[in-house]
């Protein structure tokens with residue numbers, strides 16, 4: 001499926017009717033598919049090359065090395081989550097075999113001055129970084145670039161919803177976003193129909209910035225009951241709406257079901273997913289004042305979702 005494209009730099013540079021048109025186009029995409037290709041993102045190539053190098057070097061290590069940065073206790077969110085440890089479909093209440101993947105996960109780079117004790121015990125746990133030369137600076141540079149990009153997209157989202165462009169500023173202050181490097185090993189000769197590389201799920205937060213490995217397919221989005229293949233041209237990101245944006249917009253915007261399909265004899269694939277999540281205590285309630293969804297607090301909501309997927 002060719003996803004619709006949104007040029008962020010062009011939106012930011014536009015004035016008057018052109019800006020309103022770009023915002024209306026973005027609104028239509030978010031109502032229709034909830035997935036888009038982002039151009040004009042401005043993330044330097046060196047930052048992207050750096051994180052790819054770091055991810056390749058990390059996953060190439062033997063399992064016992066990777067295990068040194070496993071989450072320090074059950075339920076801790078960051079570090080290396082080894083193969084067959086997570087089933088994303090479980091977040092939708094669907095029982096499947098575990099996903100065919102491993103991941104390295106990291107949280108906010110700094111702890112703000114005043115944080116809730118639960119936040120400190122969950123999303124502000126330190127990320128256990130591997131002892132690989134260059135890994136940590138490359139990770140931090142990419143994480144920072146993603147935070148900045150997410151804040152810019154949230155301004156465009158506000159415009160698309162006909163709100164003041166700073167409407168989500170409070171949500172992007174002290175965000176508790178997570179960056180996840182994913183590795184899906186090459187698949188075997190036989191695939192179990194129920195087992196995917198990442199089971200069908202929606203993302204939990206406001207928006208996800210995904211960078212799939214070029215020339216490796218597998219990401220599929222559900223459209224009209226069918227699974228449709230998605231690819232991203234090199235130099236772009238795939239952006240999708242998460243559940244919090246659907247809650248905020250009373251389902252006017254869609255948090256679309258997606259998965260990474262497993263088929264026999266696939267080569268290994270990697271991706272980088274940045275999950276933007278408002279600050280721990282940000283309340284998300286329908287912007288139209290309706291009772292489509294009860295209000296939730298960003299942090300506890302995320303924690304509940306996260307805990308549903310561990311095996």
Ligand SMILES: O=C(O)CCC(=O)C(=O)O
Nearest residue numbers: 182198212219260271273
């Ligand atoms: O690897 C991908 O392309 C998508 C991963 C994904 O959807 C997720 O981790 O939430």
Ligand SMILES: [Fe+2]
Nearest residue numbers: 201202203258
């Ligand atoms: Fe996802």
